Amino acid sequence: MTIDLTDTTAGAIHDALTQARRRMGGPASGMVLTLIIVTNEEAQYDAVRAAAQAGREHPSRVLAVIPRKPKAESRLDAEIRVGETGPGETALLRLYGPLAQHADSVVAPLLVPDVPVVTWWPDEVAASPVTNALGAVAQRRVTDAAATESQSPQDMLLRLAEDHRPGDTDLSWTRATPWRSLLAATLDQPYPPLLSGRVEAEAANPTADLIAAWLRLRLGIPVSRSESTGPGITSVSFETPDGEIMICRPDGRTATLSWPGRPDRRVALHRRDVADLIAEELRRLEPDELYGETLRELLREPVAA
Amino acid sequence: MFGVTGDLARKKLMPAVYDLANRGLLPPGFSLVGYARRDWEDEDFAQLTYESVKQYARTPFRDTVWQQLSEGVRFVQGDFDDDAAFDRLANCVRELDEERGTGGNYAFYLSIPPKFFPVVVQQLKRSGLADPVSSEATGGRRPWRRVVIEKPFGHDLASARELNATLDGVFPPESVFRIDHYLGKETVQNILALRFANEMYEPIWNRGYVDHVQITMAEDIGIGGRAGYYDGIGAARDVIQNHLLQLLALTAMEEPVAFDADSLRTEKEKVLSAVRLPTDMVTGSARGQYTAGWQGGMPVPGYLEEEAIPPDSRTETYAAIRLGVDTRRWAGVPFYLRAGKRLPRRMTEIALMFQRAPHLPFAATDTKELGQNALVIRIQPDEGITVRFGSKVPGTAMEVRDVNMDFAYGESFTESSPEAYERLLIDVLIGDPPLFPRQQEVELSWRILDPIEEFWAENMKPEPYPAGTAGPPSADALMARDGRAWRRL
Numbered sequence: 001m002t003i004d005l006t007d008t009t010a011g012a013i014h015d016a017l018t019q020a021r022r023r024m025g026g027p028a029s030g031m032v033l034t035l036i037i038v039t040n041e042e043a044q045y046d047a048v049r050a051a052a053q054a055g056r057e058h059p060s061r062v063l064a065v066i067p068r069k070p071k072a073e074s075r076l077d078a079e080i081r082v083g084e085t086g087p088g089e090t091a092l093l094r095l096y097g098p099l100a101q102h103a104d105s106v107v108a109p110l111l112v113p114d115v116p117v118v119t120w121w122p123d124e125v126a127a128s129p130v131t132n133a134l135g136a137v138a139q140r141r142v143t144d145a146a147a148t149e150s151q152s153p154q155d156m157l158l159r160l161a162e163d164h165r166p167g168d169t170d171l172s173w174t175r176a177t178p179w180r181s182l183l184a185a186t187l188d189q190p191y192p193p194l195l196s197g198r199v200e201a202e203a204a205n206p207t208a209d210l211i212a213a214w215l216r217l218r219l220g221i222p223v224s225r226s227e228s229t230g231p232g233i234t235s236v237s238f239e240t241p242d243g244e245i246m247i248c249r250p251d252g253r254t255a256t257l258s259w260p261g262r263p264d265r266r267v268a269l270h271r272r273d274v275a276d277l278i279a280e281e282l283r284r285l286e287p288d289e290l291y292g293e294t295l296r297e298l299l300r301e302p303v304a305a
Numbered sequence: 306m307f308g309v310t311g312d313l314a315r316k317k318l319m320p321a322v323y324d325l326a327n328r329g330l331l332p333p334g335f336s337l338v339g340y341a342r343r344d345w346e347d348e349d350f351a352q353l354t355y356e357s358v359k360q361y362a363r364t365p366f367r368d369t370v371w372q373q374l375s376e377g378v379r380f381v382q383g384d385f386d387d388d389a390a391f392d393r394l395a396n397c398v399r400e401l402d403e404e405r406g407t408g409g410n411y412a413f414y415l416s417i418p419p420k421f422f423p424v425v426v427q428q429l430k431r432s433g434l435a436d437p438v439s440s441e442a443t444g445g446r447r448p449w450r451r452v453v454i455e456k457p458f459g460h461d462l463a464s465a466r467e468l469n470a471t472l473d474g475v476f477p478p479e480s481v482f483r484i485d486h487y488l489g490k491e492t493v494q495n496i497l498a499l500r501f502a503n504e505m506y507e508p509i510w511n512r513g514y515v516d517h518v519q520i521t522m523a524e525d526i527g528i529g530g531r532a533g534y535y536d537g538i539g540a541a542r543d544v545i546q547n548h549l550l551q552l553l554a555l556t557a558m559e560e561p562v563a564f565d566a567d568s569l570r571t572e573k574e575k576v577l578s579a580v581r582l583p584t585d586m587v588t589g590s591a592r593g594q595y596t597a598g599w600q601g602g603m604p605v606p607g608y609l610e611e612e613a614i615p616p617d618s619r620t621e622t623y624a625a626i627r628l629g630v631d632t633r634r635w636a637g638v639p640f641y642l643r644a645g646k647r648l649p650r651r652m653t654e655i656a657l658m659f660q661r662a663p664h665l666p667f668a669a670t671d672t673k674e675l676g677q678n679a680l681v682i683r684i685q686p687d688e689g690i691t692v693r694f695g696s697k698v699p700g701t702a703m704e705v706r707d708v709n710m711d712f713a714y715g716e717s718f719t720e721s722s723p724e725a726y727e728r729l730l731i732d733v734l735i736g737d738p739p740l741f742p743r744q745q746e747v748e749l750s751w752r753i754l755d756p757i758e759e760f761w762a763e764n765m766k767p768e769p770y771p772a773g774t775a776g777p778p779s780a781d782a783l784m785a786r787d788g789r790a791w792r793r794l
Contacts, residue, residue: 010601011525014650018687022715032708076602095602105599105773108649109525111793114681114693114709283698285706286673
């Protein structure tokens, strides 16, 4: 069911959501969180779709905040979708004029009581997430440095690292999860002394920087970065006295683990889409301490090429 | 009904009368006489009633019901000090007795500012309306007289007593029905059912398990057209003294021996008399006043910019207090009460926050997201009850997270609940007073509030908070000092 409200108020949107839920037979009383998406008209479709997909795993109320025409008079339009894409409910909030500066006043009455709030910036985040009014209400703040256009994703990541507060997270860290699992599993067996490491990826890839910093932090060895043509991260390797231990993924799908003196092993290592990433982020809602430590390591010493 | 042209009469009382008639709960011959200054005929009043019923009634409009009801609608025009008009009123109801066989029972609903009470009550006495006379029309029985008054029941202990004295000379205490419409709400009555009809809550309803209790009444609106009333009264007198303290009483009281007015009031009075104020008012209370801001997507003016509010007003629009209840059941359990206007959303609730489990056999990281168990009674809107507890998140790790178990009135009982006023009006007509606070309760609650108001008047200016936010910083500090936090609005 889709309900369009023009020139409306947060109270009217709340009533419409409640009514719609009643009419659908109350499918969403078990909502586990409110997901605020701070986006724009161009990017909202993909972001909302990804959130709706993630909503199958985490029934939630999705509030997409979309600023429109900053010069117009203040006006609030809402597009409410209930029972269409999943168990949760979605409201696209279009904020005209000066109202866009006060988006928190629209969002606050619409937060589902008693459940956590997560704010997600699928595109660029203007200020540090926690000082943003829409970030301050949330216990998790999800950014995506890789989606930055105004500066290099690595610079964006460093900026986020400087402003980091517990509860902040970045999808470039989430993208590292399968790699980190595979690396952890690889070294979860007796291995020769590691002398150094190297992460090879596309030029503007913040995930590769994070993996390098994480390896340095956990293994205490120098880890360098090198460039390839992608896609994404193409290999991670370690120098040992016996030769090179290497996980190589040239096609973005399947990785090959080579270990000196052993046959190569192949492992599925897909690049994941945003819906998967956001679903993973929503699985744990407490601050990701390891991410904080990794960022500190990254700030302490940049990852050298 | 005095003050029929007011908002309350139009939006709540007359629709409630219609809804009662529609549900077949009014006695045959029920008649409604409006009294107001306006120069109206019966038909004009009937028209107003018709419009308000059409617009605000909860149950569907039925012509036959309306026809029957409208036959008993009369209007008497006059000022409150107009002897002749009150004589006309007396005549009018006598005629109704004869024409419609109303049996001589009168309920006077004073939907007027309290300053007019003395004159109206004296007029009722003078014109003989207040004195029941048995006659042939009443079947030889002594008919009843009841008077219904709305809050505010004074603005402090002294004025509450004064007000009571005005009524007391004319109507006996058991004939005075003080309406606190909160007590007519289904969810409020359900507190009693929840506590005393069930077995599983009572054992944990005490200091052994409860860490603290939060009672909140948040409104998203400002003072609207109530400037004249609100300024000088403020949030604490407006809602804490009556609604929130009544909710506290129902939450904290012992089990009444029976569900009748006397037993219920005895328990409520007992617990109200055990309420203890914070020793230090500065750290134990908070006071705020909203400033201009954005609320729900609209720019709204600050309190001092509202129409008819003096620019130096020190009236609070937000109040929070920490109270203790000195009984064996509640010793050491703070009750936090807060009420405010122009907060992010409209919400009234009672939340019992339970103590944390004394020992958690899980790793610290597993239970990071586990909060306190809570039992939340939502009074309005989305009436219902939520129980919050920890549950394992599906997956290979032993991770525990808070989940909610929810009972929603609207989903379990799909027929719309009667409005509070329907329940209260029918109780007045039946003469069933459990849901009406007695003078003693009113005085006890002023005894709790008066010292706070006095302290505030002398020592604490309301702290500004932008409209649309959750209140002044001092309110958060009040909780933070105790290592607690307000529930999100």
